[in-house]
Amino acid sequence: MADVVVRQHGVPVLVCDAEGARIATVQDALDHLVGVAFQGADVVAVPTVRFDDGFFDLRTGLAGAVMQKFVDYRLRLVVVGDLSPHLRSGTALRDMVREANRGRHVWFVPDLAALAARLAPEPAG
Incomplete structure (x- = not known):
């Protein structure tokens, strides 16, 4: 499966393929997530397996830097999957x-x- 833009409740979501390029640097996130999102997505849903383990080790600063890029480009980042490990x-x-x-x-x-x-x-109310 390739990355695909779908609509969820009217919101365009780029659903990233688990087999896509690894995100090990901020430049990887820009090239393989942010750049692809300009196909018309407001939200980028990325499986946890796409991220290098360094993303989940906050001491590396990778998660913070990647999240900041998404904020800068006015995109929402959604990390999808099991975080328990x-x-x-x-x-x-x-x-x-x-x-x-x-x-x-x-x-x-x-x-x-x-x-x-x-x-x-x-819900309205």
Whole structure:
């Protein structure tokens, strides 16, 4: 499967293929995620397996730098998949995931169904 733009509740989402290029540097994120998102996506959903382990080690600064690029380009980044192997290493990543999920620019979700639920409009009332 290739990267594909789909609409979830009217929002164009670039769903990235798990077999795509690894994201090990900020330039990788720009080339393989941000650049591709300009096909018309507002949200970029990237499987956890696409990210180098350094992304999940906050001491490297990679996650922060990649997330900042998405904010700079007014795109939303969604990391999709099981984070449990990475969350075992300490509380810093767990805290960052919790904070990110409270915001609107970067989310960590277990699957695409959870992303669709997050993109659903708020019930009127």
